[in-house]
Amino acid sequence: MTRPRRPATLSAAHSVLVRVAAVAVLLALWELLVLARFWPPAILPGPGQVWDQLLAASDGGNGQGGYAGSTVVERLGVSLRRVGYGCGYGVVVGVVLGLVMGLVPVVRAVVEPFVTFLRALPPLAYLSLLVIWFGIDEEPKVYLLVVAAFPPVAVATAAAVTGVNRQYVEAAHALGASRLEVVRTVVLPASAPEILTGVRLAVGVAYSSVVAAETVNGADGIGGMVLNAQRYNQTAVVLLGLVVIGVTGLLIDTAVLALQRAVSPWRGRA
Numbered sequence: 001m002t003r004p005r006r007p008a009t010l011s012a013a014h015s016v017l018v019r020v021a022a023v024a025v026l027l028a029l030w031e032l033l034v035l036a037r038f039w040p041p042a043i044l045p046g047p048g049q050v051w052d053q054l055l056a057a058s059d060g061g062n063g064q065g066g067y068a069g070s071t072v073v074e075r076l077g078v079s080l081r082r083v084g085y086g087c088g089y090g091v092v093v094g095v096v097l098g099l100v101m102g103l104v105p106v107v108r109a110v111v112e113p114f115v116t117f118l119r120a121l122p123p124l125a126y127l128s129l130l131v132i133w134f135g136i137d138e139e140p141k142v143y144l145l146v147v148a149a150f151p152p153v154a155v156a157t158a159a160a161v162t163g164v165n166r167q168y169v170e171a172a173h174a175l176g177a178s179r180l181e182v183v184r185t186v187v188l189p190a191s192a193p194e195i196l197t198g199v200r201l202a203v204g205v206a207y208s209s210v211v212a213a214e215t216v217n218g219a220d221g222i223g224g225m226v227l228n229a230q231r232y233n234q235t236a237v238v239l240l241g242l243v244v245i246g247v248t249g250l251l252i253d254t255a256v257l258a259l260q261r262a263v264s265p266w267r268g269r270a
Helices: 008-036 047-057 072-103 105-120 123-134 138-162 166-174 179-214 222-231 235-263
Strands: none
Touching: 008 047, 047 235, 072 105, 072 138, 072 179, 072 222, 072 235, 105 138, 123 138, 123 179, 138 179, 166 179, 179 222, 179 235, 222 235
16 A cells, blocks of 8 residues: 655645744754853844844834934845846846857857856956946946856756757657747756756855945945944844845745746656
8 A cells, every 4th residue: 555645735834844943943052152151242142132133223213214324124125136136137148148058069169168267256356347347336236246147047058958858859840840939949948947946046146245246335235234234343233134134045045946846846756
């Protein structure tokens, strides 16, 4: 007899409970370290202090406009807007370039070394160059995220396109489909899961890079809040910024992963 399969809802609930328990354990360990007084509160504030800073920085009527003139939500919105623009442009460039690289071997041989070169560079390595070229306004921050985001997408797309089953392509051609129709109806759907994997990587790289971009005249973003708090030794605010960045990054990654599962529900199943 085969064992009955547990409903997917129970599995999802179990996963949520495990994650909640892991967060609770982490907070408990953090509080224990604070109570043990290994470091002074100025070095390691407790979860309660970070929570108080969150409440204060979220209150636009506290006399400081939240924190240094902007609330946490406003700062987060600015950073997410930059990530959205940078990743949006980067994903479009990466998908188009990856398709061309995967479909035209000569182009891949010429372009792939440059894409790999950019992918190997840390964002801080070319941030100063972008500032020299475009100034210290929004442009260098968005361009930084574009350059950081498109190489993972291009590499993942090219690899996915070259891995498409040739029998599907030949069958589409035999049925009278044009080259563009084959790309639209066969190549892209078959490559979508790997492309979304590249998008996940791109979003992670871009979000981790936005803090570095906001250290240059980025006082209105969440990274600017972290930088300003670091200057004045406000450790609780620094930890608050890191927690906000980490939690929102996790939510974005979860959303992309859910989209990937919706596009390819067969992946990971026997």
